[in-house]
Amino acid sequence: MRQIQNKFKITANEKICPKFYKLSLDAKEMARSVGPGQFVHIKVTESLEPFFRRPFSVFRAKKQVEVLYEAVGKGTVALAKREPGEYLDILGPLGNQFCLPPKGTKQVVMIGGGIGVAPLMVLSDFLAKEKCEKILLYGARSKGHVFDLKDFKKNGCKVFVATDDGSYGVHGRVSELFNKIKTDPQTTAIYTCGPKPMMAAVKKFSEQNKLNCQASCEEVMACALGACLGCSIKTTKGYRTTCYDGPVFDIKEVIF
Numbered sequence: 001m002r003q004i005q006n007k008f009k010i011t012a013n014e015k016i017c018p019k020f021y022k023l024s025l026d027a028k029e030m031a032r033s034v035g036p037g038q039f040v041h042i043k044v045t046e047s048l049e050p051f052f053r054r055p056f057s058v059f060r061a062k063k064q065v066e067v068l069y070e071a072v073g074k075g076t077v078a079l080a081k082r083e084p085g086e087y088l089d090i091l092g093p094l095g096n097q098f099c100l101p102p103k104g105t106k107q108v109v110m111i112g113g114g115i116g117v118a119p120l121m122v123l124s125d126f127l128a129k130e131k132c133e134k135i136l137l138y139g140a141r142s143k144g145h146v147f148d149l150k151d152f153k154k155n156g157c158k159v160f161v162a163t164d165d166g167s168y169g170v171h172g173r174v175s176e177l178f179n180k181i182k183t184d185p186q187t188t189a190i191y192t193c194g195p196k197p198m199m200a201a202v203k204k205f206s207e208q209n210k211l212n213c214q215a216s217c218e219e220v221m222a223c224a225l226g227a228c229l230g231c232s233i234k235t236t237k238g239y240r241t242t243c244y245d246g247p248v249f250d251i252k253e254v255i256f
């Protein structure tokens with residue numbers, strides 16, 4: 001896997017639903033080496049403020065590298081102001097990858113919470129040609145956090161949505177959607193990314209049903225290269241860095 005640090009031209013940076021933006025970068029070479037679940041570390045401004053880069057999962061990696069993001073603070077608000085034609089300093093692709101399902105897998109269930117759905121899009125691109133049943137269970141705070149999920153459908157996924165306030169889909173947490181699927185420990189693979197309480201619920205569900213589950217974990221990052229240990233999480237194998245050892249872990253190992 002080849003990592004690149006370079007300045008890439010912004011081709012688009014637009015609001016795609018009330019809460020989310022999509023950034024597209026002219027980064028063909030990087031797109032070729034991105035695996036599902038990897039992330040990029042972006043210097044969001046030209047100045048020293050904010051000082052640290054910000055990590056974002058790769059949302060899609062076809063001819064361009066795309067990132068789906070929510071403007072929540074200083075860095076992401078600054079990113080939302082960047083214009084097509086400008087350049088962004090990017091380091092990536094970083095981190096490990098989701099392992100694609102083993103032979104014999106009949107059903108893949110992707111469970112995303114909020115912006116955590118981002119790495120599941122690129123995963124669904126990698127799975128598009130697989131014959132297995134593909135399902136996306138997506139939990140969001142409200143309708144404003146639900147973007148057009150048609151590209152998941154184009155990749156052959158059945159899509160089910162729950163919102164905390166009931167403004168779209170089923171009323172409640174993503175766990176309300178677990179009853180939409182009939183799983184089998186031998187032939188079902190689960191992939192998840194989202195807020196910690198959601199992933200804790202997914203861990204419980206996968207343990208109760210004896211399912212293999214890979215989870216992409218997000219922590220605040222500084223170096224993103226495994227050097228500062230700032231992004232460590234507690235696992236059954238001790239503290240592991242989410243940037244270098246992860247972000248993808250076997251959910252059984254993660255202590256939420």
Ligand SMILES: Cc1cc2nc3c(=O)[nH]c(=O)nc-3n(C[C@H](O)[C@H](O)[C@H](O)COP(=O)(O)OP(=O)(O)OC[C@H]3O[C@@H](n4cnc5c(N)ncnc54)[C@H](O)[C@@H]3O)c2cc1C
Pocket residue numbers: 039050054055056057058067068069070071072073074075076077115118119217218219220221242247
């Ligand atoms: C591997 C990885 C992949 C990520 N992928 C995406 C993505 O695809 N799209 C996206 O929008 N965001 C993603 N994030 C989260 C993103 O990095 C943070 O939202 C961003 O760093 C916030 O920067 P800020 O300056 O806007 O916010 P800050 O001003 O730094 O913080 C604003 C708020 O966001 C919280 N926050 C900051 N960093 C994180 C974080 N890493 N995880 C959770 N909460 C955080 C803070 O606690 C605070 O409440 C990812 C994080 C990691 C580690």
Ligand code: FES
Pocket residue numbers: 220221222223224225226227228229230231232241242243244
């Ligand atoms: S951010 Fe420095 S070790 Fe992960």
